[in-house]
Amino acid sequence: MGAKLCAAEEGLTSAQSTVHECRFPLWAVRVADFLKMRGPPEHHEALRERGLLQKWEPSMFVIFVSHQWLSSVHPDPEGEKVKHLQQTLLGLIDGSLPVAEDIVSRSDDKSLSPNVRRRIADGFLFFDWFSIPQNLPQERGPNEDAALAVQSIPAYVELSNFFIAFVPALTHKDSSEPVNYATWLSRGWCRAELWCRLLSNKADTSVVVAYSKTEAEFLSPLDWHNNSIVEGEFTVEADRAAVVRLGEMAVESKIRHLQEKGPLSHYRLYSALRPHLLRQQRKEREIEEFLGQFCFDGWMEAVQDSSGMNAVMCAVMSGDTGILQLLAQSRANMNHTLQGMGDLGYYDTQTVLMAATKSRQDPSVLAALIELRADVNARARTGLVALCMSRSPAHVNVLLEHRADMPHFVLTCVSSFACPDTVQALLAHRCDPNQTGDPSVGPGYGALHAVALFSRRNRRAVDTAKLLLAHHADINARKEISGILLRQHWAARIQMGLLGFSNCNMVIRLRASMAGLSPLGYAAMVGHEQLTQLYLERGADLLPNERGDSPEDLARKNHHDHLLPMLATRSVQV
Structure with a gap:
């Protein structure tokens, strides 16, 4: 954004x-x-x-x-x-x-x-x-x-x-x-x-x-x-209460500004998300109200619109299952794929069903989409499916009840952003925390890696890691890469060799370091003290990555000096 x-x-x-x-x-x-x-x-x-x-x-x-x-x-x-x-x-x-x-x-x-x-x-x-x-x-x-x-x-x-x-x-x-x-x-x-x-x-x-x-x-x-x-x-x-009032004022101002100045896709998204942002009750609309709110000149224009934020997306993001059913009856595409909305976090080729999960829509919206023939197993260009983007146990249950496949990397994806309860829902369906599958069609690492990589933005990261460890996740698993990830890895290593580690941003550092990296290596690299301590307490070895960087090396190079004493102590013990 x-x-x-x-x-x-x-x-x-x-x-x-x-x-x-x-x-x-x-x-x-x-x-x-x-x-x-x-x-x-x-x-x-x-x-x-x-x-x-x-x-x-x-x-x-x-x-x-x-x-x-x-x-x-x-x-x-x-x-x-x-x-x-x-x-x-x-x-x-x-x-x-x-x-x-x-x-x-x-x-x-x-x-x-x-x-x-x-x-x-x-x-x-x-x-x-x-x-x-x-x-x-x-x-x-x-x-x-x-x-x-x-x-x-x-x-x-x-x-x-x-x-x-x-x-x-x-x-x-x-x-x-x-x-x-x-x-x-x-x-x-x-x-x-x-x-x-x-x-x-x-x-x-x-x-x-x-x-x-x-x-x-x-x-x-x-x-x-x-x-x-x-x-x-x-x-x-x-x-x-004061913050809620400020939020209402800010949202209304943003919507008015976008309605006047555009872009139309942004106006439609914020207008649709208004109740969700402010945690207000969603409501269903009559057709005329829906068309007016989202700036469609007529019903057939809405049905046939193929822009990123089209009528189906407007109905889904506002939680309006009634309009969604009417659109389906008029043969609107329930498998519409997004385009041009990456700055808002909805990336090209992701489906409406994926957008519904990512935006934490009510499970009834997901169920309605699938019943209206949205493909529960459609894949984005990254290979991800809607189940990978589940944000609640109810999302997991709805998708699996409608026969969603469980790709080998689904638990890795969900562990990155969702709460422990959502991870538990997948584990209850016998999802293997150690299954990484073919690295050419997935991230090449397990759920414990994912928890560490995204831990700085997830307050429940330690709880999720404890849950995975209780289900026998391998604390010493190492990341495997091939295909495009391998090409990115070598390009980053070349760039790092030319510029030096300290002169590269975190994206380049991660790409250059990822081959052979352990969960502890990721935790040390991002500087998460509580997760580093947990992995050490649960027996993580100080495994180097393929470049030869130990977790202690990665912590030092990224200036996470607060981790060095505990990593050095473990090194002496080993």
């Missing part, structure tokens, strides 16, 4: 927000001043007194930093987050931090332009502790400015030119729980900031996910698919 930052950059200069009300001025710190700071960051009042805060003006390039606090009273009590953020910004500015396409999309056609990097260097930082007045312990009574500023966060997101989800792997000082990308995705206000960015009417709505000073990627569309606006976790439960 969002325009490419390496392409046209007309969206880099903000205009005054016209969607969300700005009830308190946006205050920001010059990046140059932020880079000089040391230790725990000072709060808004202290920085303003020192003259380090600048009031927003249209000419300013603002970088919005969305992050999770490390304690209940201070976002960074020891200053470690400030240090990480400074290193990240320096990497963005000097080009040493490559920003890659996410590992799901795995393309190299998205990057930061030199102009954007220069604008960051001369820009201003929005960081809530700096930018929002704080309710400090010594103050008596509520801080009215603080309340107004919090209410203005959606407007601040709109006024910003660049959005960073800053998610280094750290530890919460109060709870000792991990703080990382998955926990950031779970937080209600972090989701609110994310969705205000995604739903803004800017030409560019890209989000950069910054894991460390050496690794950043553009947000995967699948990450917003799986995290609705209204289901986040809140420290103060009363905040949920």
Whole structure:
């Protein structure tokens, strides 16, 4: 989702927000001043007194930093987050931090332009502790400015030119729980900031996910698919209602903007997904209402439309099984394949049934499609079937009840993104956690590899891994590759040999390292501490990949220094 930052950059200069009300001025710190700071960051009042805060003006390039606090009273009590953020910004500015396409999309056609990097260097930082007045312990009574500023966060997101989800792997000082990308995705206000960015009417709505000073990627569309606006976790439960109202406003504004400006496919998708995004009850429509909402001139046009977001997709994504039945009666294609919607996470050649599973539609929608002769075993160009994209146990049950095949890699796919209950549903149907099959027609690795590879965006990754291990998944299985994966592997190794490991983005690193990689190797490579610890506790060997990189080597090369002590200890024991 969002325009490419390496392409046209007309969206880099903000205009005054016209969607969300700005009830308190946006205050920001010059990046140059932020880079000089040391230790725990000072709060808004202290920085303003020192003259380090600048009031927003249209000419300013603002970088919005969305992050999770490390304690209940201070976002960074020891200053470690400030240090990480400074290193990240320096990497963005000097080009040493490559920003890659996410590992799901795995393309190299998205990057930061030199102009954007220069604008960051001369820009201003929005960081809530700096930018929002704080309710400090010594103050008596509520801080009215603080309340107004919090209410203005959606407007601040709109006024910003660049959005960073800053998610280094750290530890919460109060709870000792991990703080990382998955926990950031779970937080209600972090989701609110994310969705205000995604739903803004800017030409560019890209989000950069910054894991460390050496690794950043553009947000995967699948990450917003799986995290609705209204289901986040809140420290103060009363905040949920406020976020729901913000979400409604943002969704309605986005729909109006797309209806006026296009593209039509995006308008139809957001209009269809509106109840789903806000977790509202879906409803069935009369034909005229359906045609009007999705901008079809007549029924036959709707039936015959073959665009990516056609009438069948509109009915499915809005959960309207009544219209779906009428379309089928008029001989609309229930096996319609998607095209031109990859930036929204719905990739070319995937079917409507696959879109229904990925978007977490009610099982009744899947059942209706299949009963209307959608092919439950149709394959996308990647070889995936709808069962691979199941997001709930009910999805699994509906598809298998309608005689869906179980490809050898189905458990690998489902373990990547779905919850443990969905994985359990497949295991209950005797799905083998160790079956990888022919690597030329599948990923060439098992479910434990998949859990590790995608663990940073899945809070239930450790639970899923424990479930798979309880069903005797092989903790020392090694990835096998052939065909296109083998060609990608050797191309990446050549590129890495020319540029060096540190100068390659994560997509290239993964491709160059994947041959012979174990689940522990993947966990070490992405830096997931809890999963690395679990695999070691369950007897994982320190197996090198075919390049000779041990898990310890991969952790070190990717700057996951927090993993080195436990990996080194195991190495001594071995």
